[in-house]
Amino acid sequence: MNRKELIPIQLLPLGDKAIVLQFEEDVSEATHAKIQAVARYLDRHPIPGILEYVPAYTTLTVYYNPWLLSNKGKTDPYDKVISILQEVLTKTREQKANGSRIVEIPVCYGGRYGPDLMEVASHNKLTPAKVIELHSKRVYLVHMIGFAPGFPYLGGLDKRLATPRKNEPRATIPAGSVGIAGTQTGVYPITTPGGWQLIGRTPLVLFDPQREQPSLLKAGDRVRFLPVSEEDFKKHEQQHEH
Numbered sequence: 001m002n003r004k005e006l007i008p009i010q011l012l013p014l015g016d017k018a019i020v021l022q023f024e025e026d027v028s029e030a031t032h033a034k035i036q037a038v039a040r041y042l043d044r045h046p047i048p049g050i051l052e053y054v055p056a057y058t059t060l061t062v063y064y065n066p067w068l069l070s071n072k073g074k075t076d077p078y079d080k081v082i083s084i085l086q087e088v089l090t091k092t093r094e095q096k097a098n099g100s101r102i103v104e105i106p107v108c109y110g111g112r113y114g115p116d117l118m119e120v121a122s123h124n125k126l127t128p129a130k131v132i133e134l135h136s137k138r139v140y141l142v143h144m145i146g147f148a149p150g151f152p153y154l155g156g157l158d159k160r161l162a163t164p165r166k167n168e169p170r171a172t173i174p175a176g177s178v179g180i181a182g183t184q185t186g187v188y189p190i191t192t193p194g195g196w197q198l199i200g201r202t203p204l205v206l207f208d209p210q211r212e213q214p215s216l217l218k219a220g221d222r223v224r225f226l227p228v229s230e231e232d233f234k235k236h237e238q239q240h241e242h
Helices: 029-044 077-092 117-123 128-137 230-239
Strands: 010-013 018-022 050-055 059-064 102-109 139-145 152-155 170-173 177-181 184-187 192-194 197-201 222-227
Touching (some): 010 077, 018 077, 029 050, 102 128, 102 177, 117 128, 128 197
Antiparallel strands (some): 010 018, 050 059, 102 197
């Protein structure tokens, strides 16, 4: 069996300073596990010249310094990175996923915290109470962090809650807002424009540049939403104020 058969992952150039590892076409937990296995290996085995790696739904983009990897111009840096990544893939393809951390996020649904709850309910022919039940009963997987600092893209939304983005995005969405866009759900970690359907808000601070780990969540974490009253929301908010 040759290396290509052992590692059916495409390695594609992205300019002259990055390579995209394309794992699968479809988003799945199995694909996520493969991506995280490679990311964990690179975390534990730093490679001179590899600057950064960014996981997404089906890809891992690796950024590198061509000069450091060219051996002062003696070798082709692209070929060098390809060789390194093929070796990494060989070492990680049989690894099993680590146990995920579960983060519980309190959410006050509806009202001024979730102005689009009724729209999501109406679109899916559900009651607001049923939307809250379906949204909070799942345990979600953080596939990646992106769009804004600390923004988690969560997989596992009940298909009965799928709702298109708003036709006209809002100019300002409060930090902590929980939204739905298509078959995805997520939490806005900072105040920012956005077009997701807002169904609730959490008092937790998902991104704080002053913390040792600024982002509360990371790829591979699991998230469970806990419905809370407005009174409990305010209590949580006071507890987490700086």
